[in-house]
Amino acid sequence: MARRKSLLFAAMGLALAAAPLAFAVDTDYGKVARGRYLVHAGDCAACHTDDEGKPFAGGRAVPTPFGTIYSTNITPDKETGIGNWTDEQFYKAMHEGMRPNGQHLYPAFPYPWFTKLSRDDVLAIKAYLDSLKPVKQAAKPPDLPWPLSVRESVAGWNTMFFKAGTFQPDAKKSAQWNRGAYLVEGLGHCGACHSPKNTLGGIKKKDRFEGGKGEGWFAVSLDGDRRSGLGDWTVDEIVEYLKTGANDRARAMGPMAEVVHNSTMYLTDSDLRAMATYLKGLPADGTDRNASVPAPDDDRMKRGRLVYADQCAGCHMQNGEGIAHVFPAIKGNTGAQAQDPTSLARLVLQGAHSAKTPAKPEGFAMPAFGWKLSNEDIADVLTYIRASWGNQAEPVKASKIADVRKMIAKSSG
Amino acid sequence: MTSMTRRELLKGAALLPAAAAVATTAPITFVPRTMPSSGGRPPDYTAPAQGFLNTDEKAFVEAAVARIIPADDLGPGAKEAGVADFIDRQLAGPYGLAETWYMQGPWQPGTEQQGYQLRLAPAQLYRAAIAQIDRHLKQSQGNRGFAQLDPKAQDDFLHALEKADVKISGDLGKEFFEMLVVNTIEGFLADPIYGGNKDFIGWKLVGFPGPRYNYVAQIGEFGKKFDMPFVSIAGRDAGIRES
């Protein structure tokens, strides 16, 4: 029986290649290492680590449209963490969203996605969490209005929007596609942000990955639409983006920069390629019908062109083509043509830093313009870029910018 | 030379209490200004709580800048461009208080090559010089201060001040006038966020279009005038927005 050797515990570039679903029996040491990799893939730290000095001790405020939920302590502390949980209990939490005491977990914890994980993978994750330093930190109760504050209400939500079930491979598709599906639909929980949600926070299966709101940003569509989705991206480009934080057509900013920094930059090339293969299989949903863009001599376009020349051309260049390897082109840019311009507005208002990864350590950043540009200026320049250099996406209203300003002020106040 | 202590000059002035006389050897604790950025926007030079000059001093400065860069057939001048406001705000800020200058004694007059050796911060120099000038003028010009003279008389006086022909406190007048000319040019040509160069009056005169970050296409268009609307750090109309 081949012993799976443990690999580097160094932060970067774990070369672990986990075969889809079928694993050789491991020593505990190998299991912990695999669990660590999976915890990176699942980006557990994004919610469960608030204080860098206390990893996975929870306490991070996770904003939802319904109120704020505070992440729990998943270190092995026996009183305030999950040190007392059995394998079965941990599996039930990940697979069904149920606590050992029978209480429901709120679906802010993405169990509707984690349900797909194999039992082996779930237990590897537990093995890793069990190896962490226990931290004494009690979870804060969620800040939700009644009746949502009553956990039983989740049962109703589950009835409508959740069906437990481990990932079932599609025999008609390649092993690589299946691995990608397993990661994207499971641990990656990409759809938790990148899917549209209804008023109750549920996602229709047919709408998955069509773009959605998350943490006050708009996560772009990952489907095959050529303007607003990944239709023009190659597998190589998707892999490079996830691994290094940027490619020649886009740079991860805002929450996605964090995802790269905490999660995807640790994944193996093979896993990233599998995810990209899966994503490239998503069909276009036709969002890219011809958006009604203004004519070049429309007042908004004229004003926007001038704002662009004053403010944006210094980095994104007068022809919208950016600077290779540094500033993304706006021409043909997915984020610039997203059906919802919230992220665009945030970038302009507040600026953002991109992720520093080993391959791309620079962390190029965009400055804030909110203090020097009015809502009208920003609306005009976004309208302009969404209708220039071959881009086609709906104009942006000044009122939308005002709304985004308010939302930012509220969330940081 | 009438020597004025800093305390005398500060009487009645709305200056910070920290501008008291300083021991020459005791270490000073302070917050250095080469500090991490305030987060992407310029510091609030744009809307200080108050200016430095009193009404008479402001009238003097306004009249003086109107002669230094006058309104004429080339267009509006320093007064219309709000340069008096600019100077007022500068004097109320770190520059006026010489916060970054070495202002420890002992004090000696130096050679021309050794630079400014007055004990006076710019705000103090303005206050002292304006008071002495107006006192001098009122005695010799029928109780009229500088602001009350007609433009030709003002010009004549400024020329005399420039040549140190006016007897006030040794070279104080000449030193003050040189500073005033420098500050006027600064106010006329600085970004409008500082209160001067109003409506881009200064930049329009010279043809400087304002801060922009990309001339890659235009730099090769030899001899062609650059034709874009004027812009300030604070945007096209030079106003700071709500954040």
Add this chain to the structure above:
Amino acid sequence: MAKRLPPKDVVLVGFGWTASILAKELTDVGLQVVALERGGFRDTIPDFSPTTIQDELRYAVRNGLFEEPHRETLTFRNDASQLALPMRQLGSFRPAAGAGGAGVHWNGQNWRFLPSDFVAYTHNVQRYGKGFIPADMNLQDWGVTYEELEPHYDAFEYLCGISGKAGNLGGKLQEGGNPFEGARRREYPLPPLKRCYSTVLFDKAAKEAGLHPFPAPAANTSEPYKNLYGVQMGQCTFCGYCEWFGCGNYSKASPQACVFPVLLGRDNFELRSQCEVTKVLRDSSGKRATGVVYVDVTGEAYEQPADLVILCAFAQHNVHLLLVSGIGKPYDPQQNVGVVGRNYAYQITSSVDVFLDEVLNPFMGAGALGQIVDDFNGDNFDHGPHGFIGGGYLANWNTGGRPILQHHLPDKTPKWGSGFKKALAENYLKSTSIATHGCVMAYRGNYLDLDPTYRDVYGNPLLRLTFDFHDNEHKMSDFLTDRAAEVAKAMKPRSMHPKPRKGHYSIVPYQTTHNTGGAVMGTDPRTSVVNRYLQSWDVPNLFVMGSSVFPQNPGYNPTGTVGALTFWAARAIKEQYLRNPGPLMSA
């Protein structure tokens, strides 16, 4: 009582170019390195953001990125018969404070010195005879040759992404480059910057005058560039705010743009900002540095022990630290003995303003966008008839058209009034300038020591600068000004105004921040503070970086050579010193 901290392998004083490079090189081989920077931390965004950085008043006029004299400055006099008085405001030179040092706010004019510059004494005596050298000129050889530094010049150029055209590849002259330069192993990493109108006109006129103009080597990238350390840089967009400003789009070489991304995250590197080193400590023998004392922003004092102490502060600040720490024999100008503070030098500059009829758009510029004539630098011409040694370059720089400080007005323009206003309006867009950038030799009477009267905020005596131009400099500078005027005339201007540098050196108008010397390098401890590896003769575990080590200052901007010497010293430390700590050479 300074609180003693856990020891480090290396402590670097200051965090500009030299410290950034050394920190990268020494952490590469596993050393634990701490850098102590007196100013605050700064990074491209938000501190040099394109949205706020193009603010002439804040940065160029009110000195937003520089050191503040109220904390520490120096006293100045032209000669020892005078009383030195404090430089109360910045004027002639503008040292930095803050992470990145002057590497943040330089223009990016990047040079190699000439081969003959490094053997200035030997070369000039050989060619012109000992009698040609003034008796009070302390002319010295460097102890290192151009050939030895060539690979390190190359390293710094590939670190910065210099845009330029080689003039001498392996001994073969190349069209379009500087025919006078020392041989280089390979081309610059990037092609020259796009030309602007004034440099094209200057180029034509210089050629007509029989000279050899070429594009200035520029640390402003002409294309996106991945540098020696694998760090990606942007592309210069000619915003016209280089000198005295930080670059907002990663296209001017600086520690931030070139080194920080691969350095700051390292486990074995620590930067402590707003921490000013006030003294270098030694053991009782005096021959071993044990660390440094520094003061943090609250005024608390700390002792940082280290095995290797490297002074990476700005030129004269390194000398000040040596003097207040009592390291090395202070220079005595009367006897011409001693070394610390000896051979201070600077730059002598002049210009010819040129007024044309054509729109030149000066505001479209870059810090090292320029055309150069090097025919009159170093010993590139026969000095016999002229009675001076050394030289400088002529340049038409188009660094920007910032209206307050960068407008040219014809001679005899009134200083105020309608005449002044008219001249501004008529000339701002249609004027340029030919600058001369000349060498300054070292003299007995030009030196640094400690002031007896004035003190800094820590209670230490201020550095005292005694300096003036000598006949050699004036003759040489006038010669350059005349040559510049000839080229100006060939530009067929509507008028021109030569502005030679006359009289005594004044600390008031800005000239350059090219202060050199005071901790000179060499092979003779009687005339140098550090040996040819920049290692202190007195304290083998102490090194001194920067232009402090220049024996005299040639006619080029110093940063390229500062960078090259840093790589040269880093190699000596890594390959020789660390294996066998101790003196790297004997006297």
